[in-house]
Amino acid sequence: MPQPAARIGDMHMCPMTPIPPGLPIIPPCMINVLIGKRPAARMTDLCACIGPPPANVDAILKGSMTVFIGKLPAARMGDPTFKGGAITTGEFTVLIGG
Template sequence: MSVGISRQFNRCDYQSLNTNHFFCIMGAPAARLTDMHVCPMVTPGVPPIPHVGGPITGPGAPTVLVASMPASVVGDMAVCVGLPDTVAMGSTTVLLGGKPAARLGDPTAHGGKIVLGAPTVLFG
């Protein structure tokens, strides 16, 4: 495996090296401002108002560009019906501006998750 490709992986199972190959777990695609999230929350009322999610609006990490867009970090706001949603958790190994980087699949405060990311940039 070349050095460039091995850097895309954040964790490797080196115990299986005795079989002349090993398996590495890749990071998740990086989330950017304008990437979408979904929200399962429902505001009670008559009729109940479902939250559907929307784009991540920031402020993000303006000095870090991922596929020409500012990277998203924990604490970024996201458009949602009712109160705004926020990115709740992110990478434990990648910090952008001192905050964990947000990735595809990371949870939001309303119980949803980020559903879009840059497939060419992987964060562990």
């Protein structure tokens, strides 16, 4: 089932730091592809995180298997992150399947 596309500024929730409403996907993402006037997020793009060291970031772990942006799978609401979280918001006018 298609899910809303993820972009810079959309939130993700991490079980290591359950701070509502979560923390945002951070730049650069794909600046040449805009979704709702913001750069598109893809697998391997980063989210802000205040979890345990060494990194203050969390990576998007999975994306669409059928939609690619800049040769990487497009990220969507609900896609998981490396530290066990998930993207919780997205652009509801752009739905990405796969």
